[in-house]
Amino acid sequence: MNLDVVYSILTKNDYKLTKQRKVLIDIFIKKRDLFLSVEDIQKEINKIGINLDLSTIYRNLAVLEDSNLVCKIQNGNSNLYKIRTMKKHHHHLICKKCGKAVSFEYCPTDTFVRIAEENGYTFTDDKIELYGYCNNCKNNL
Amino acid sequence: MNLDVVYSILTKNDYKLTKQRKVLIDIFIKKRDLFLSVEDIQKEINKIGINLDLSTIYRNLAVLEDSNLVCKIQNGNSNLYKIRTMKKHHHHLICKKCGKAVSFEYCPTDTFVRIAEENGYTFTDDKIELYGYCNNCKNNL
DNA sequence: AATATAAATGCGAATGATTTGCAATAAGAG
DNA sequence: CTCTTATTGCAAATCATTCGCATTTATATT
Numbered sequence: 001m002n003l004d005v006v007y008s009i010l011t012k013n014d015y016k017l018t019k020q021r022k023v024l025i026d027i028f029i030k031k032r033d034l035f036l037s038v039e040d041i042q043k044e045i046n047k048i049g050i051n052l053d054l055s056t057i058y059r060n061l062a063v064l065e066d067s068n069l070v071c072k073i074q075n076g077n078s079n080l081y082k083i084r085t086m087k088k089h090h091h092h093l094i095c096k097k098c099g100k101a102v103s104f105e106y107c108p109t110d111t112f113v114r115i116a117e118e119n120g121y122t123f124t125d126d127k128i129e130l131y132g133y134c135n136n137c138k139n140n141l
Numbered sequence: 142m143n144l145d146v147v148y149s150i151l152t153k154n155d156y157k158l159t160k161q162r163k164v165l166i167d168i169f170i171k172k173r174d175l176f177l178s179v180e181d182i183q184k185e186i187n188k189i190g191i192n193l194d195l196s197t198i199y200r201n202l203a204v205l206e207d208s209n210l211v212c213k214i215q216n217g218n219s220n221l222y223k224i225r226t227m228k229k230h231h232h233h234l235i236c237k238k239c240g241k242a243v244s245f246e247y248c249p250t251d252t253f254v255r256i257a258e259e260n261g262y263t264f265t266d267d268k269i270e271l272y273g274y275c276n277n278c279k280n281n282l
Numbered sequence: 283a284a285t286a287t288a289a290a291t292g293c294g295a296a297t298g299a300t301t302t303g304c305a306a307t308a309a310g311a312g
Numbered sequence: 313c314t315c316t317t318a319t320t321g322c323a324a325a326t327c328a329t330t331c332g333c334a335t336t337t338a339t340a341t342t
Binding site for chain 2: 074077093095096102104106108111112115116119120121122123124125126127128129130131132133134135138
């Protein structure tokens with residue numbers, strides 16, 4: 001998922017390539033492995049001497065979500081975002097300390113469908129999140 | 142998970158059995174299969190002619206969580222709660238329409254541990270949520 | 283390159299969920 | 313029955329997120 005691909009997807013979906021949007025995407029690419037809070041994102045943007053209004057960030061996160069360019073997970077009472085690096089259906093293994101994530105494909109869908117059916121449900125979708133401590137963090141908790 | 146067990150766990154943990162707490166527990170037992178929003182809970186309580194302040198409900202949800210008596214899942218920008226009916230480690234299959242949930246034990250923990258290790262992570266915990274439509278809801282979407 | 287137009291921005295205010303401070307009340311130990 | 317401390321209800325605060333609106337800007341079109 002590089003800049004050009006992201007830009008062309010947005011353009012294809014009739015979204016303008018604004019300065020703000022580009023800045024946000026830059027941050028996501030720079031931090032491609034991390035799940036970031038909205039606050040993290042704003043701080044990262046501030047670090048490069050720019051400020052985007054929170055409403056702008058939120059609106060652009062919605063745009064990126066709409067174009068399937070980011071993954072979103074819920075954390076406490078807020079959300080975390082990460083640029084999507086894997087096209088296929090996948091899930092995440094996330095570091096509880098730093099938010100570093102690994103995407104993985106493993107998904108026992110057949111079993112999930114079976115569990116649903118056994119209970120009279122029609123299966124629609126699954127969510128798996130694995131948590132742990134990454135290489136770096138496990139050594140300095 | 143019946144009333145007496147819940148009461149004795151709370152008592153063991155030095156929580157008082159207040160009128161409000163009992164009312165909340167009654168609702169959870171009556172709706173034992175459903176994930177309820179805080180609003181749902183308050184409405185159910187109102188149905189029996191009682192009103193509990195939202196802060197009281199929230200504080201008691203925290204108490205029940207602390208004693209491991211409820212399961213909590215995030216839904217949009219709020220939380221849903223259900224009385225815990227399965228002691229062991231488990232996950233949920235949840236109806237997207239009515240919130241009816243089934244607890245199931247299946248969990249490929251070994252695989253999760255392996256995925257974590259392969260990526261240099263120390264595994265700590267997993268979350269699986271399955272979504273679909275239950276028997277009743279799938280016929281009248 | 284200049285213009286038109288619809289989308290996007292920044293700001294401030296609104297919303298919704300949840301939490302908190304505090305004075306009044308009630309549970310349960312003795 | 314009394315005392316102590318947790319718990320409650322209320323109002324206000326907080327936090328994350330969304331919205332209205334006037335202004336600005338990206339980009340399609342002249």
